[in-house]
Amino acid sequence: MFKFDYQDHYFKQAKKEGYKARSAFKLEEIQNKFHLFDKTTKTILDIGCAPGSRIQYAVGQMKKNDISEYKILGVDIQDVNLNLPGVKTYKADIQDIDRIQEILAENKIEKVDIIQSDMAPNTIGVKDVDAMRLFGLLEYVKPILKNLLKPEGKFVIKVFMGPGFEEFVKEMKDIFGGKHIKTLKPISCRKESKEIYVIKI
Numbered sequence: 001m002f003k004f005d006y007q008d009h010y011f012k013q014a015k016k017e018g019y020k021a022r023s024a025f026k027l028e029e030i031q032n033k034f035h036l037f038d039k040t041t042k043t044i045l046d047i048g049c050a051p052g053s054r055i056q057y058a059v060g061q062m063k064k065n066d067i068s069e070y071k072i073l074g075v076d077i078q079d080v081n082l083n084l085p086g087v088k089t090y091k092a093d094i095q096d097i098d099r100i101q102e103i104l105a106e107n108k109i110e111k112v113d114i115i116q117s118d119m120a121p122n123t124i125g126v127k128d129v130d131a132m133r134l135f136g137l138l139e140y141v142k143p144i145l146k147n148l149l150k151p152e153g154k155f156v157i158k159v160f161m162g163p164g165f166e167e168f169v170k171e172m173k174d175i176f177g178g179k180h181i182k183t184l185k186p187i188s189c190r191k192e193s194k195e196i197y198v199i200k201i
Ligand SMILES: C[S@@+](CC[C@H](N)C(=O)[O-])C[C@H]1O[C@@H](n2cnc3c(N)ncnc32)[C@H](O)[C@@H]1O
Pocket: 020, 021, 023, 024, 047, 048, 049, 050, 051, 052, 053, 054, 055, 075, 076, 077, 078, 092, 093, 094, 095, 118, 119, 120, 121, 122, 137
């Protein structure tokens, strides 16, 4: 029986479209549904940005909306090799909130329009442990969402279904209002993957 190979399909598609990773397609699905990037988007913070496919996608959205004055800042503990207009990437750990604030200040940005996080810890394949580790890292992202996102700003955060998921969604709803918080599992995620996105619209 024919079995659709998601990994292979999106890997090939990413290569064809010049994306550094297939993560861009998940963001594309989220954008098609929730329209996060629009004509008002000028500043984006990308957490866990390496190798850079979501930054590539975001640049495409800026072009599509005819926005020439924009800034996309990417942060990752790994090196990123991207040379795109309006984009700066930094080797930094998200757990160092002072450094993140410094990066925004260096770029004369107080708060951003969009925060996207595809950050993931080194997974060990034990789903519950991986989920707990990611929620541990997201503890450091919460103050960033609260303090460095514009009030009308939007975010898209990758999480794993597992211990901590319900609590995370509830906390986001308490902070940002239930009607603004959505969840989505893009079809470009593998079925067996526990990945799901918490989105503020
Ligand atoms: C799935 S990859 C991101 C793919 C990327 N969004 C793209 O579109 O190309 C997850 C990233 O999270 C990063 N990461 C893990 N822990 C981090 C931390 N504490 N601070 C910053 N980045 C981190 C990893 O280095 C890795 O590059």
